[in-house]
Amino acid sequence: MTQPTRGDATVKELVRQHWNGRAGTFDEESHHGIHSDEQHDRWLSVLREWAGDDAHRVLDVGCGTGVVSLLLAELGHEVVGVDFAPEMLTRAREKARRTACSVALQQGDAETLAFPDATVELLTARHLVWTLPNPTAALQEWQxxxxxxxRILLIEGYWDHDEPWDEYEDMYDDLPMYDGRPPDELADVLADEGFSDVTYEPLVDATLWGREPHHDYYIMSGVVPR
Structure with a gap:
């Protein structure tokens, strides 16, 4: 795994600018937002299966516009969502106000979380690790x-784009997991970082993404050792 080639602060600011710029239209894409009752219910089913029936204290890292945060709150979990891009959080707060679900939302860095040790029961992240300058440091922080x-619960994928896009053309070399990773490779990374009972399964149901998936999507769980 390559290491970042320039200062993390510079790379992170570019990442922040990119996602601030996409916040206003992010949910419009079928594989980002929720666009039908069927899609909503299918995501609830997946999260219920993997998070379990008991209510947990959940930290949703890289929560973006709050899609997963709000679904988890609907399932009865106590959810805090954290994101690096303030414009994404603005959208998440607008959506939260339109629902009966209570979600705490705050700005923060996935690699240096402002939370005490051992304070949550479940940490979730969707399509996040590829955006991080130090993904293994983030995994240690989540642990x-x-x-x-x-447990941590990751919704991830392997995109394998031919060319980097938008602002990422200027920084993809600084992101060790740019374009994601196949599930077996990410599972090995979690195991190397000390997580146990690492399991995953594909997320290939077109209902989840509002279309036939164009990439390899999956969900992965890892347990923090006692």
């Missing part, structure tokens, strides 16, 4: 804030 025996 820190999750209580022993708790």
């Amino acid at each position: 820190r804030v999750v209580e022993p025996g708790g």
Whole structure:
């Protein structure tokens, strides 16, 4: 795995600018937002299966416009959503106000979370690790804030684009997991970072994405050792 080639602060600011710029239209894409009752219910089913029936203290890292945060809150979990891009959080707050679900939303860095040790039972992240300058440092940080025996739950993918796009053309070399990773490779990374019972399954149901998936999507869980 390559290491970032310039200062993390510069790379992170470029990442922030990119996602601030996309916030206003992010949910319009079928594979980002929720566009039908069927899609909504299918995502609830997936999250219920993987998060379990018991209510948990959940930290949704890289929450974006709050799609997963709001679904988890609807399932009865106590959810805090964190994102690096303030414009994404603005959209998430607007959506939260239109629902009966309570979600705490705050700005933060996925690699240096402002949470004490062992304070959440479940940490979730969707399509996040590829955007991070130090993804293995982030995994260590996530392990820190999750209580022993708790889990991380990642919705990830492998995009394998021919060319970097938009602002990422200027920084993809600084992102070790740019374009995502096949599930077996990411599972090995989680195991190397100390997570146990790493499991995953494909997310190939077109209902989830509002279209036939064009890439390899999957969900992955890892347990923080006791």
